[in-house]
Amino acid sequence: MLAPRSYTREDVIELQVHGGPVCCRRVLRAAIEAGARPARPGEFTLRAFLNGRLDLSQAESVMQLVEARTAAAADSALAGLRGGVGQEVRQIREGVLDVLVEVEARIDFEEDLGPLDTDAVKRDVAALQRDIEAALRTARQGALLRNGLQARGRRAWEEGRRGVAIVGRPNVGKSSLLNAWTRTDRAIVTDIAGTTRDVLEADLVVGGVPLTLLDTAGIRDSTDEVEAIGVGRSQAAASNADIVLMVVDASAGWTEADQVIYSDLWGKGPGTRSCRVKGMSLLVANKADLAGNQEVPLPLPVKEAFRSVVRTCAVSRDGLGSLEEAILQLAGAPQLASGGVSWAVNERQAEALVRAHEALMGVSQSVQEGLPYDCWTIDLRAAAIALGEVSGDEVAEEVLDSVFSRFCLGK
Ligand code: GDP
Ligand code: ZN
CATH class of the missing domain: 3.40.50.300 (P-loop containing nucleotide triphosphate hydrolases)
Structure with missing residues (x-):
């Protein structure tokens, strides 16, 4: 499959081998002797993410889909895979960046631009907080679908x-x-x-x-x-x-x-x-x-x-x-x-959303207390970074490692 029309957006060769462990092992050995190596857990999906095929929340949905134990859990994962979480959070992040641009412009060009509409900033920030709260409300449903009301197991x-x-x-x-x-x-x-x-x-x-x-x-x-x-x-x-x-x-x-x-x-x-x-x-x-x-x-x-x-x-x-x-x-x-299942945020995403929400609380407080614009922008930037971690637009190496190491081999 020639790039970019493959899962990873890279050139991919797929070998169909006879069933039976001996044939499989021999072909595998031949491939490795020719320079191949076994994939790491989640490596295919990691490459798909790095090459822009999926955002990080979609990559996590792939794992949720693989692990789904019920049809509803699979449906919820599919809704996430279609981009539900990423799209919603990206929209919130764009809203934060819009406010950030407005405020930053005032730091340098207050005279030219005229005073900032503080009420509008308050309103926008409050609306963004409500959007984050709504996304967070899906977390409970997600946890229930994934874990159920009981970790399985005898006794x-x-x-x-x-x-x-x-x-x-x-x-x-x-x-x-x-x-x-x-x-x-x-x-x-x-x-x-x-x-x-x-x-x-x-x-x-x-x-x-x-x-x-x-x-x-x-x-x-x-x-x-x-x-x-x-x-x-x-x-x-x-x-x-x-x-x-x-x-x-x-x-x-x-x-x-x-x-x-x-x-x-x-x-x-x-x-x-x-x-x-x-x-x-x-x-x-x-x-x-x-x-x-x-x-x-x-x-x-x-x-x-x-x-x-x-x-x-x-x-x-x-x-x-x-x-x-x-x-x-x-x-x-x-x-x-x-029977109404939709996408749901997972624990990692919920944690990032909570951080973004706290940062926005900081913004409204700074507005309330009339602190200098610099204080507003620090929190607005922190909110944008936290939101970026959900979709993976803004993400540290360690986060990627922890997300993809939980995948099974070959996915
Ligand atoms: P347990 O000791 O609480 O587990 O009770 P069981 O399930 O063993 O039921 C005791 C008896 O009540 C049995 O004869 C059942 O058939 C009967 N029973 C259970 N539920 C109902 C019900 O909803 N209606 C009727 N009429 N009988 C019931
Ligand atoms: Zn009984």
Whole structure:
């Protein structure tokens, strides 16, 4: 493929080799003897970046696309690859440079140009800050799509990693919910209280966010030793989870046993010292089919502890959609519920955007306090540099190294 019509914009030769390791190795050896060397991680994409095929944010999208575990994560990466992040940030950077030019001109030619419109500068800087904030708001969605609500892995909850924990007294339908939700029969469902003795994990994708559901043993005082271990584990799972779903039986209302579990896990309510649950909490009123249209009457502190109450029926799967929406809402990415994924900034980009935002705060402060123009331009330049790091227009060697070393070989 002749330059510039290749991925790297360089001349590229592609050898198609028979399958089979022996043939491959011999051809590879011949190539190396003829002067070739193996590519470094991400080297093809680095060259594509250096030769102007991609900007830095697009190069990072390539990596996100390779690593995507869900269709939504791949769609978001593709939106970034099409230039979403880079374009948006470049526009903000141009806005900053416009203001910088205006101010710098006044340093040298104030007499000829007339006074600076300070109000206009304030307005422009505030608008640029709002644009940066909007871009930063995508960071949460991006992190969710990339990492999900739980780092994957067996027994992750034991290692203190996180997920969505389902707690509640025995027999309210926790295992049935997990089964209905994941459409499996992983959890044993019976109507003998205390059947689920351990913590069960199931992987699920909600609105593109991979998450791990933990079905915990019914939490209650137990004389059965095996069951008691299960109870201890569910407390651990609940305290490490990103989101805790407390399930109650809608037809039974809020019972004494529910209150015991609530007091054990939430104590005097979220945010208090006695609260074991560090994540967010959602109340699920299951068996809604047996409760008619009745709402579950809740004590006031309980009502306040749960941001929302979702009614479900594990048997008919009714209410699972609302449950997913409520979870995405709690996770901070409600837009994912509608399947609306777009580009999202990653941690590196978010860090640069935060620096740019701080620099612009400095500008508005200098304007406010009537400091000399030199002070304004220092911060405006710092903002432009930080924004330039996102697209790679302005980027240090170390940043490139750290971005591309995370690529896999051959990309
Ligand atoms: P767990 O102990 O909380 O895990 O409860 P299970 O999932 O084992 O369910 C206990 C019993 O309640 C089983 O007989 C389920 O079939 C039944 N059950 C679970 N969810 C519902 C529901 O939404 N409606 C009705 N009518 N029964 C349910
Ligand atoms: Zn169960």
